[in-house]
Amino acid sequence: MIGRRTTGWYARTSCGRPSLHARVAAVGAVLCAAALLPGPTASAAGTPGPYGFAEDARSVQGATSTTDAERLSPGTTYTSSLPTTGKLYYSLELDSTSNAYVSATAVPPEGTTVSASDGIRVSVQDANGSSCSFETASIGSSRSTHPITAVGAREAKPTGTLCQGGGTYYVVVERVARTEASPAAWDLELTPVLEPRLKRTGETSAPEAWNSASPAPLTGGATRRTGGTGFASARLLSPGVWRDDIRPGQTLFYRVPVDWGRQLYATADLGSASSGDRGFVPGALDMSLYNPVRDKVEDAGVSYDGSQKSAVLDPLPPVAYPNRYAAVGRVNTMRFAGSYYLVVHLAAQVADEFGDVPIGLKLRVRVEGATKAGPGYSGQSAPEGLFGITAQDRAAAPEGHGGAGGEDADATMKLLAAGGIGTGSVLLAVLGVWTAVARRRAGAGAGA
Template structure:
């Protein structure tokens, strides 16, 4: 219970993520604030799963404290801690702020947790009012309520939560119910629903920690872009010179580009990748592209990704363009050039940030003796190989950027996925190896209650080390989930081979540079009036196939953001990407499919 409680708390936090150490970072989401609202009523001393509820809560909360982002704004409030009985004066206003909201004070929070004891009544309504005041009137604000019982005092906390939301306050209330059922569970679910948040039910004390981590820390993190801030040129005539490395820049607005000049050492490959997550705008689509050009404007290589926004997600866009003399068709002018221009276009509002990664790979001395490039037939055949997950699932919290994605070794894991969410996992794989993933969305009572047929769309896409997306690679990369029955999504990485650069297929060429591959687990926003106050339980199975073999002998050192740096991508088989949909479907078809989906949904028949 302790593990699941921690994950639940971490997912509920809505603040920020810590930038990669040693690097500058550009934050693209505003900072938020969080209050942990803790039930100190007498029922917390009851036994649950071989321990007391209060002991499980304290241990879980300590795990949460250890994982809070360094730039978090966090406070702690308790209720039911001072007045013993409902007959005593002040029982229904018994709530105290024990750690003011401010820069994370791990020592102060730990001290408050140590003094957290079961004692009085359950005045959740007034405690919510107090927590809202603690958070102030500005910015994104989140309350994480941990409770084991039914409210015992007026005002009705469900009405309080609804009232706070109706005031236009940017506030979300997530709730973790500890070993509750019946009326108590219904009351806590109502608070989460009215507060625009998610309810997490925990029945086993051993699972409590992972739930609190999930509900608290995940939402505290912010999407960030890391790198040295630069300002690229505005035309081919004034490019900014860049060395291999990691950078951040901003757009000038729609239909504009930034230009950079990058040296191309003789007989070396040049890799230029970009990552962005523009704000969701229902009226537009977004496009990110990288184009490698000669000084006089001849195209040498390009890659692009499109987000049509019809399914209301805010997924990451990423691209990776590679120029190599070993490409199946090369331009002599491009090959002879000692430098190339990189044009980055992000079709989004002015001042939207993006991350730029530049690396060079020297000549490979033993290239001819290495395993040949994969064929499309080999890729398809590998997808049908038997996949046997093993072991007991351990809790994990998926990343929201490629810089904070957790590394998953072969085994089984447990996480949750919410509407509109995109979780990223890193799968380490070396030369000659191929990562695989299975993500099973399990049954969920709340999800089944809020979704109509056919359910909500979810998918798994795989990302190459160069940030190019392999798209939906498994036999069931995307499907609808309705909460009533489990759905297993599949993702298949490609075997890493240096000679993949010779392939005529863009996605195979993208897996020619050393580095981890990524799995991106996504869920759309509900359409057709369905609810969104649920978190789908997910069981994740990971395998890495093959022995380490075929490591190339480079004639020099890989430079820049290549081998040792985590990266991202989100585009398709031949250089374009439409998140949520199978490869090869154009944006116009996407719009028609989405429109038909929204209009054609029907309610589930009554039992």
């Protein structure tokens, strides 16, 4: 009896692209036909260096006064530069009902000296200079240069009095706790987004009870997955055990789709040093979790002495819209469905003690609980689909141990993007092809 081959079989498309495993052959067939259709032009390559900026990001100049502040359009990503001193201003035009969030990711140049308190402050102000919100992010105890992110927000509240109503608002970004040793400008990535109002007002208080017990760690074999270099290139992880390597001074980005009503658990295991050397680096490994608007939810860190170490996120509540009414930050920030980002940094000082060589990294990811209906938004977010699980993610990363075939899951989505056509239309066609192929195989098997 001849069984179906699941490995070693490669399908080649006639588009001239590299071969992929057979399970993405249908995607190639659709893209070959779609290649004749007009599509958007390719954007310039992202900025090289320790952080991978979004390839389609637009350059914007921060102003030193609100009078000259350039406008940011929600749903668009921007790059800018933050000097050592002074404030930079950008403007937003907002309606009276949407919530606006603006994240700023600052990237200190590699090799510069930084202190634990060096960082950035992001705030949103109204036309009268009142602060709607502010947030500060700092380098931290590792004193190792790495990307840091802070978020400013304007929340529309029916009972609010400050920063309400439509009009012009200002995003203010500045350095904090500047040291004489780090005078160089820091690169910035700015991502303004909009959350629409609800069709109907729901709960106005955070859930009082949820499962705060930590589940048993996932075990079993790991699937290799190389982390991205920025939020835009964060690699997709489904529930399972994942394997990567991380070098001293490196920051890796991953994303986990989490739907309404579901709970995320994550652990980062740093392997033992292959050199066998002994030493000690405080705050060597840091794993931070960011929500879909890139607001930090929680982080976990461990020091390193050459033996294996594990960083575990504290239990988090199920994703729910009313979480925003909680006073505790790690509950308040679990307010959206969508992609949650795991960002892992290994301090540069590890190289001094154990050599400038990669160290093994394992990520153990759980997503548990029953999916619930969303809150019922009255319109689309900007960018569209930000606060939900996309069909692309469901197709590329179905639930299950080890994810959807390691590196090939993202290869499918990259091939879709390379085609320069709407992924929604392509996905419908691809799913149709997959269904037809599956039925044909089932019929052939029945007749054998």
